[in-house]
Ligand SMILES: Nc1ncnc2c1ncn2[C@@H]1O[C@H](COP(=O)(O)OP(=O)(O)OP(=O)(O)O)[C@@H](O)[C@H]1O
């Protein structure tokens with residue numbers, strides 16, 4: 001298998017789930033963590049902005065819409081995406097705003113359902129799409145560790161085991177019994193990331209969460225993620241901070257308008273992404289010149 | 293379990309040196325077959341409740357969060373659970389007993405009567421209010437984390453049940469203090485409470501999943517509950533309602549599944565006469581049907597929650 005794939009090659013990937021390749025292949029293949037095949041997600045988006053003035057107008061529009069079956073348009077946020085992720089791989093997902101990065105991560109973490117295609121998971125998925133989801137401001141740090149941990153899929157027993165490590169990582173020992181609402185925003189972010197960083201899952205999914213927190217803490221987080229990958233975890237990492245992608249990842253996947261444009265080594269991926277943006281910039285320039 | 297090696301061409305470049313270059317996974321083990329396959333859901337998935345068991349700790353944690361948060365920064369704390377039905381019963385006492393001249397049934401003091409009714413009614417409305425709103429109130433969670441969505445309304449049911457148990461204990465203390473005794477009917481208490489919980493949670497599954505797309509429901513619910521209070525035998529017994537209300541209105545009390553459940557609940561606790569068999573059968577059947585309908589609707593709609601909430 002080639003180490004990088006360009007647009008169109010994606011379909012040639014094998015379907016590991018249906019194939020007992022151990023017998024066919026003498027050199028053992030890498031441990032597969034995740035395989036995505038023909039994945040698509042179509043959202044329904046409202047076609048026109050409803051600007052009704054009165055309730056009666058809104059009601060009339062609603063009745064009419066009901067008869068016409070709604071004025072919705074299909075929008076393909078992810079279109080026919082296929083790739084594999086192996087043990088120890090840290091893959092950066094690059095792409096412009098709205099290219100479908102978060103949607104792809106949401107599909108893999110089962111937050112939203114695919115319209116087509118399938119995802120095979122060979123391990124448990126731990127995902128961090130937002131720092132501190134489920135933190136409650138009225139509860140103390142200690143209580144929030146348990147709340148956030150169970151929300152991310154840990155059992156109480158697992159949290160008991162990791163508790164001290166989490167507290168140490170976050171560096172909030174003194175404030176453990178203070179309500180989160182009295183924390184500085186950086187402190188609560190540290191605590192939230194500390195909980196997620198101690199997930200025991202084999203596949204980790206992280207969406208632009210490191211932009212918060214001070215320099216030291218960001219370094220600490222990157223360090224932690226590197227350790228997690230060294231243990232053999234597979235990581236999918238979305239960030240617009242290309243330097244941390246370069247530092248942390250070994251693979252890259254470039255998304256453009258919902259499809260894979262490039263897949264391969266991180267350096268080549270970053271290069272491809274830079275070129276892509278340049279092409280976009282030139283396109284923009286041409287369009288604005290034409291408009292003038 | 294097989295330990296597989298990474299061929300050189302695919303060896304992760306940045307970490308190869310630090311893992312000693314052999315490429316084997318260290319602490320983490322993967323399965324050789326997919327643990328889970330994610331696909332567009334089929335109708336059969338409606339019957340899939342495995343996740344609920346895997347996430348059972350979350351159910352308890354969410355209910356516990358509910359209870360804790362409610363009484364944070366209050367002086368009286370959990371005493372509010374005791375005070376609410378007592379204050380409510382006092383209002384009923386003044387309105388229905390002192391002003392409306394309604395007697396308590398069969399030698400039961402009106403205050404005890406109305407307090408027991410209110411405990412059951414509060415259980416019903418507390419589930420309905422909290423569970424229906426639980427999805428919208430946790431929209432941030434729904435769009436950013438996966439967990440079985442059913443846990444949100446279920447945790448509200450659980451926290452309401454804790455309140456219910458506390459208030460029943462207070463009532464029994466008041467009853468013992470005023471020299472009342474219990475009979476064998478008490479054994480049926482779980483039946484009435486289960487049915488009440490099924491009716492309320494079934495309704496809140498429906499209302500909650502509607503509310504995800506149409507927030508209008510949020511405004512209708514309090515009004516509907518207020519009307520329902522008078523259409524149910526809460527401040528009065530079913531008999532009193534039927535003798536005093538004009539006969540055109542009887543159907544309201546006859547078709548209301550709460551009639552049988554409230555009467556049954558009071559029969560168990562206060563030793564009042566049991567409702568007749570048809571009323572009981574009707575109430576329990578309706579509760580079960582509402583529960584199942586709500587559950588199926590919820591499971592059908594839940595895959596769209598994250599997209600539209
Ligand atoms: N629930 C939704 N309903 C309708 N459209 C949606 C929904 N969620 C996302 N989209 C659309 O899907 C597209 C991809 O969104 P997504 O959040 O995946 O982008 P992204 O690559 O993460 O962008 P960013 O870099 O800004 O985070 C966007 O055009 C967005 O408008």
Ligand SMILES: [Mg+2]
Pocket residue numbers: 101102103207
């Ligand atoms: Mg995003």
